[in-house]
Amino acid sequence: MNAGTLAVIKAEGGFTPPGPADFDLPPIFAEVTKPMVMISLSVLLIFGLFYAMSRRAEVVPGRLQFAGEFVYSGVRNSVARESIGSEHFMKFVPYLFSLFLFVLVNNYFGMIPLVQFPTFSHSGYAYGLALLSWLLYNGVGIWKHGALGYLKHVAVPAGVGGAMLLLIVPLEILSNIVVRPVTLALRLFANMFAGHLLLILFALGGEYLLFEADVTALNLLGGVGAIVMFFLVSALELLVMFLQAYVFTLLTAMYVAGAVSEEH
Numbered sequence: 001m002n003a004g005t006l007a008v009i010k011a012e013g014g015f016t017p018p019g020p021a022d023f024d025l026p027p028i029f030a031e032v033t034k035p036m037v038m039i040s041l042s043v044l045l046i047f048g049l050f051y052a053m054s055r056r057a058e059v060v061p062g063r064l065q066f067a068g069e070f071v072y073s074g075v076r077n078s079v080a081r082e083s084i085g086s087e088h089f090m091k092f093v094p095y096l097f098s099l100f101l102f103v104l105v106n107n108y109f110g111m112i113p114l115v116q117f118p119t120f121s122h123s124g125y126a127y128g129l130a131l132l133s134w135l136l137y138n139g140v141g142i143w144k145h146g147a148l149g150y151l152k153h154v155a156v157p158a159g160v161g162g163a164m165l166l167l168i169v170p171l172e173i174l175s176n177i178v179v180r181p182v183t184l185a186l187r188l189f190a191n192m193f194a195g196h197l198l199l200i201l202f203a204l205g206g207e208y209l210l211f212e213a214d215v216t217a218l219n220l221l222g223g224v225g226a227i228v229m230f231f232l233v234s235a236l237e238l239l240v241m242f243l244q245a246y247v248f249t250l251l252t253a254m255y256v257a258g259a260v261s262e263e264h
Helices: 003-008 034-054 063-084 093-111 123-145 147-155 164-212 217-260
Strands: none
Touching: 034 063, 034 093, 063 093, 063 217, 093 123, 093 164, 093 217, 123 147, 123 164, 123 217, 147 164, 147 217, 164 217
8 A cells, every 4th residue: 555545545425446546656756756766776675685695605604694595596496497407597597586586575565664565566567577588588599599490499389280380380479479478477467456456445445434434333344354354465465476576587487498498
């Protein structure tokens, strides 16, 4: 929830439910918006945190160093190596590691008091990030196979020939080149948007029923229930935010793996 949403708490005819308009935040100054500030802040936070973790690295790590190595090892081994394979995976660990942290921090902004806005609930940021991954795995595929070889690699499955190619080739190109970045971004955006909208609804709805609506047993019960749901959904969102960062990173790694593989 953000401060701008408080303006919709009550209309003359009663409660006005939140909607997409609550995500259109006014500029902080000039043309600078809150999501722009959050994106920049996330980069500074990640850089500063891992600089602090690594600047006094020791053989026996302290708690801060151990935490950083734990996250790095998880992305390197469980995502990059498992998906891409031991031959090529290290080339992509820096990007995948940065990608995971970038998405995770911007998602968790939605749970930090006073900030309380997940950056990727704005679709443009999710699609911009998906575009970077799209450029990476297609660029890697062209590097590995050559332009025409990569087009054949993604469009012609092994063992398929004859008239079936007239049907399969357009579908494969659509699926692998066009649809992938759209679904990659849409999954992240939709989860952040829907989760934040639910939190706004339960918070404002509970506040309205408890303090603005007529004092009745039904309103009081509904208001308490809405506040309880707010906290339950908040706990669920903590898990969803982590999973969306993991899934976005894992799918990027899988797309890279498909681009560098010998067979489609």
